[in-house]
Amino acid sequence: MVRTDGSMKAAKFDYIQAATVDEVVDALAKGDGEAIVIAGGQTLMPMLSMRLARPETVIDINRIAELSGIEVASAANGDEVVIKACTRQAAALASDIIQTQLPLLAKAIAYVGHQQTRNRGTVGGSLSHADPASEIPLTALTMDAYVRLRSVAGTRDVAMVDYFLGPMMTARADNEILLSVHFPTAQTGVRTGTAFHEVSELRGDFAVVAAAAVIELDGAGTSTKVALGIGGADGVPKRITELEEKLRGGRIDPGGIHAALGEIADALSPGGDQHAGAAYRRRVAAVLGERALLEALAEAERA
């Protein structure tokens, strides 16, 4: 964050404590791009203080009961876990549903910030901010999740693969609120392994590079699904689809994983900053990608 123009106190804004989602979408519509939703505030508050965000209206969704909670629902392609937008990261980390049904997400959230920020920070807030190195967006992408968005015009679902448009840019329009994120649960009868690896200079900081992997094996040990996502090495979290295709449909072994790692560098266009250059991010993406795949494989084989 490059910031030297001297503010640490927010500019003036109006504040609405919304009681219902209807109230939120009405206010967003009225705001015409000058209204913004605050959930946990862990990213928005510094942006307000530094006046990087100067909304006319801040709409608080913390008290909307229908925006909080985790549940299993049935969907077209089997069960899904629904996490409402304003669910705290700490609540998600402590959730039995997430620990048992979405182990990759549990592993990822353990890397998110510190207890003080997880106690306020929300799952939906992290997805809305869409930092390319952030853990929850990377996990949602890797798990083929989708988000549900709503405006006065109605509700729509957007798959993760279509959701991230660039650094801190998503398909959500200014007049939309993110209601929930939906994760498919694992099929029965398959053995699933997951792993999340990241490197940050200090623990709890944003990742410099992160890798998330899911491997599913059938009874014969053939891979029915391989998913590898990389964060921090491109403008958006990226799936390494060429690698996934290479590894899917056969028996996976460490040699095969190693041989496919070239696909990771090929799929990424990292930028550089004072934390690490593009070459570092590309190389380390392959290192962490390999580690995540190996760990996921081992876990699937044990399952």
Added chain:
Amino acid sequence: MNTVMNEHLGKNLHYVAHKRRVREDKRFVTGKGKYVQDVNLPFTKHAAVLPSPYPRARILSIDTAAAEALDGVQMVLTGEQMAVDCNPIRLGLKLPEINWYPLAVGMTCYVGEWVAIVVADDAYIAEDALDLIEVEYEPLAAIVDPERAFEDKDLLVHPGHGSNVLYHGNFLWGAVDEDFAAADDSLTFRARWGRSSTVPIETFGALASWDEGTEILDIWASIQMPNFVELMATTLGYPLNSIRLHQDVDVGGSYGVKRGIKQSVLVAYLSRKLHLPVRFIEDRLANMAGSDAHGPDRIFDTDVAFNNDGVIRSLKIRALDDAGAYPGRAPFQLAKPISAIVGPYKINSVKYEAISVCTNKSGQVPVRGFGQAPTNYMIEAAVDHVARHLGLDRLEVRRRNLIQADEFPYQIPPGSKYDSGDYQTVLQKALDLAGYDDLLARRDQARAEGRLAGIGIATVLEPGGGNNIFEYLMDPTAEITTFMEGCEVRVDAQGKITGIMGTTTSGQGHETMMATILGEELQFDPDDIRIVHADSLNALPTRSPIASRMAIMLGSAAAGAAGKIKDRAMAIAAHNLDRPIEDLEYAGGTISDRNDPSHKLTWAEICFIAYRAYHKLPDGMEPGFQAQYIFQVPGGGQLPDENNRVQVYPCYSFQAHIPYVEIDPGTGRVTVVDYAIAHDCGTVINPDIVRGMVIGGLAHGIGAALYEKFSYDDEGQFLTATFADYLMPSVHEIPDVKDVEHCTPSPLTSHGQKGSGEGGYLGAPAAIASAVNDALAPLGQQINELPMRMHKIEALINAKNSTMEKPR
């Protein structure tokens, strides 16, 4: 009462060296610390600053009309106005063409330099007003690289000065050329110390209130600085006795850097203009970019001459330091290390070329150790380079070069005598604590398993006590030969004791230290002794808590003042008991005839006589019961001889560091797994305080070694204005440090104490660098710059010329 026999001092100690609560802590744990932000005066107004977005730009115009018109705004001030009414800030070298003002005048010299300041009813409104100030700039090319700045004759930070060089001096102590010629071998290396600082969690803040009735400016500031009030007075053009600095504020961390002279001048000026109290608390952005609180940023090019047995004969050191835009005290951070320029080693001769250049970056401030930490990093790198070059063990090379215990006081080539030490024993204690043989086995096992593991070794000095004479070495008009500290002790009519210190405290536990020594000397429970901080109009002379000097200087002054109190009590007793002083014995305030203990005067009786019974005082004695003592820095008082040889600092503490690190070969991330440190600062007055200094300094050193850096891009844009980008270690990055003390008392101080405030910081960067390089050694790689960020280490591991296949 529990006592410990101090074998070195040959006396029993009742309070000194005992584990006792630190008295300052009570107010901190209950949230009752009183920092500048917590001082409230009625009708206080709040200031906020507008920073420059350009590293170097001409200021064409500043339009403040809209800001001034905003409801709640009291005043908007720019540098032009300030320059009319105030003098430039002059501290350090005499560089008349470099004018440093609190706000930029005509030209901005770095990103974040303050261009205007707003005073408003609250901080929010002040920042609203900043939004309304229109500044027209003409951006210019910036000077960023210090080596280029040194050479460049055209592109100048301060054109009037004629170059970018603030200081360039050569020192020669001993027969360097002869020693190089006679030595078996020599080598050259470069070591680069990165631009980091101490970055206290409290930013700098100041609150000023001008009283036209008394013509006194009251100021509360989070300050740790000698000459602060004098500098305020000369900059503002006030008489010195019109400024009252309140020193009873808690300072939320400093470690050298809390020297907010420009901030304090601003609030003083604004308060007098507005006839209202004005407070300015830097926010974090203003602090990181604009506070002129960055640390040394130094390139060492060193030649070492040595024999084949590893004995080092001579050093040629060239140090080029990037001071940033304004000189301040920066050049002198190249001079203080002259006090220990050969470290703890017997090195026969030294050539030292010191260069300070200015660039378009935020200014440099004294940082913990005042240049000694970078210098120690370079010296330890030299020893490791020699060992590597000769294929000798790093430990053995140190042992062959360390000054021996029977060689003290030991005079080094630049003239300073090291007061005392037992370096071999302290090193052995560190090795024992680390379990060195097991550690070697553990490292080798890790390597056998394909991991990168390394052990660091650093044996370094911590000069303590302060002295200004190094300034004379750079500026012979600065004939300053004292660096005194005063202490006043008052015994009241109830017999209660109050000790008065003349400066602020910023976490070093000075109140505890002073109470402990007063209690020890006067034989009263320190918990019953009050310690207060005089304001600057009431205080005795002080040089402030810099230079690891307070235990040495204030401690010795307190002992001296206590001695005067005791002398006075003895004189009163001798007069009233009608006995010669030699026959009297002092015990806990009661004075009795040692031949007839029932013949005595109690403390209460002595105090009554002092305050109420003039007729019972010895002839000519003034009534009352107080004493002042000003302690002169031991060994100071001299100008250098014709060969520039002089005693710089008085006392020399010693540390031996043994960290163990592992590096993730895939990411380059370093984990400090274990850390052992042995430390000798002579007599420890409060063990918890000293231990905190040692470990806290060490953690700060780990930060400088691995994470912390103020970064600028090639154009001079500032990249690290927030804590998301300036990285400081959390509890996860600091290992469970094992520490052990050793005691070689100083012969120069009241209780044998030496300095400890710079603590582990003076050795940890060197030690971590040594460990990382040990870990990289099997790859044939090394890194010679700090901070050793993971992306740089990863690049070395991945370099094509690695001699070993990359481990996974």
Added chain:
Amino acid sequence: MRKHQIELQINGKAIAREIEPRLSLTDFLRGEQGLSGTHIGCEHGVCGACSILLDGVPIRSCLMLAVQADGHALTTVEGLTQDDGSPGLLQAAFQDAHGMQCGYCTPGMIISAQALLVDNDDPSLEQIKDAIGGNICRCTGYVQVIESIQLAASRMREAHL
């Protein structure tokens, strides 16, 4: 910009105030309530000096608007003392183990430790590190902070026996 009425509890005391929406919770506590133990370090959510308990869980007060605290119960470091204002058990342990130097990060550290110990009087080293991992201290190197928390935990265990 309309002001908002908020009602909340701070250290057990009911408070009602009308405030501007943009006021941060830290500034509200310090400026409007005189609770100066909650410190400002970075105001962008990294250093942890402003940590307080919100309904018993630790949060960073610089990352919350005061208006959002409506209806909640807050605890600051001042709320952890004994009734006479003397140090509570955890605070006294920080004194005894000298878990601080300049005292500036200390209230945040103590708040984080309090949140840990209230549910767990026998925390592992790793749990302690996780609890204070978001609190930066520039003085101590954390070792004596950890020892303070361990001392408090052992005193709590003794008290429960």
